[in-house]
Amino acid sequence: MRDRKAEILDAAARLIARQGYKQTSIDDVIEASGLCGKSHFYHHFKSKEQLGHEVLNRSFERFGERGLAILREPLIDPIERLNLFIDSIVVAQAERGCLGSSPFCGVAAEMADAGEGFRTRIDAVFDRWCDQIRSLLEQSDGRLREGVDAARVARFIIATLEGAVLMTRVSREIKVMQGIADDLKRFIAMHLQEQEAEANA
Amino acid sequence: MRDRKAEILDAAARLIARQGYKQTSIDDVIEASGLCGKSHFYHHFKSKEQLGHEVLNRSFERFGERGLAILREPLIDPIERLNLFIDSIVVAQAERGCLGSSPFCGVAAEMADAGEGFRTRIDAVFDRWCDQIRSLLEQSDGRLREGVDAARVARFIIATLEGAVLMTRVSREIKVMQGIADDLKRFIAMHLQEQEAEANA
DNA sequence: TGAAACTTGGACCGATCAGTCCTATATTGG
């Protein structure tokens, strides 16, 4: 049997990622998911805000499982994992015709403004992701230069990726993002031991 | 005599920077600028879209004059100018309680989505700013390492600053942005000749 | 002084929004 609620969530997630939370109306969601009327929608969700939270949870969960999966590959070198992760964000944005946003997104900021509940949730998830990247940096046993604050580097990586996604939304050119991603990898290499930094320079 | 149109533009710019273009209603603008009714507003602007364009032009112009003024200071070392510029963005965001956006902003992305006219305009202005930063990098005669693509570094700088502004909008902590800004300066230093890179490491 | 530009105040329109309510008909699992 079809899971209509999941279909609604999928449609809503797609719409919200493209046009934002506030700009996505319940009617839009209903039409996109092929429902007959509002009553059906409100049978599954008690409000638009609940829909928003479930969409957030769903995409965070999925991104945590799939998007961040590469970060957990035990057979690949930690720093190489990080580089692959950065590439995957570029690819995802390219696949979306530069219109992607979630979960590295301007939508995060928009939803953060749309409600304090959204904001704290997003903030917490960002923190968790930063933590994962930080631990990855620390796993690269000894290659991280002394005195480097891994948590700070992690936040820098996430901020730059978000900014890059935003830039492509304006310029609609994925090439820009590729350049930024490559430079970001160099930035990371800069925090590793000499021989490696030289090799990537 | 009071320049009511300028007052309207100021109020609108403030509102749009905080809550976005689409989320800012004409009624909001009228109330914030102390007008009596819509007729007065529509005496000065033929539509909301025109208001949007004039707000964009105005803030771009101002940011070009004031925000980027530091980039043109002839007495200061070019790279030092760039660092001061980065600091000024952090200070501006701190002053706005982490709610700032324009012109380094998520609002740019939102408005880019709100209309193709907005998008091309914003894209063009971003290009000009990138160019200014690029020329600054190139002015630092000889200190830029060979093979470094100044235009790419410039885009990286702008993307990272934008991402940092977005992050503070979610976390509401300026400290995060300060860390990112400092790391960004280090990233720039990385592209300079050895002695300098070592000095800033 | 007189016309053009600016300001006030408000009624109004059609569209869209989130959300409610009501009536039916399927579908499903205990």
Next chain:
DNA sequence: CCAATATAGGACTGATCGGTCCAAGTTTCA
């Protein structure tokens, strides 16, 4: 078989939106 659940279809409300229209008073400057 029956009751809970899911689906369908639509009317409706109260609020907000961008935008129009009108009628009247004020300021400015040529």
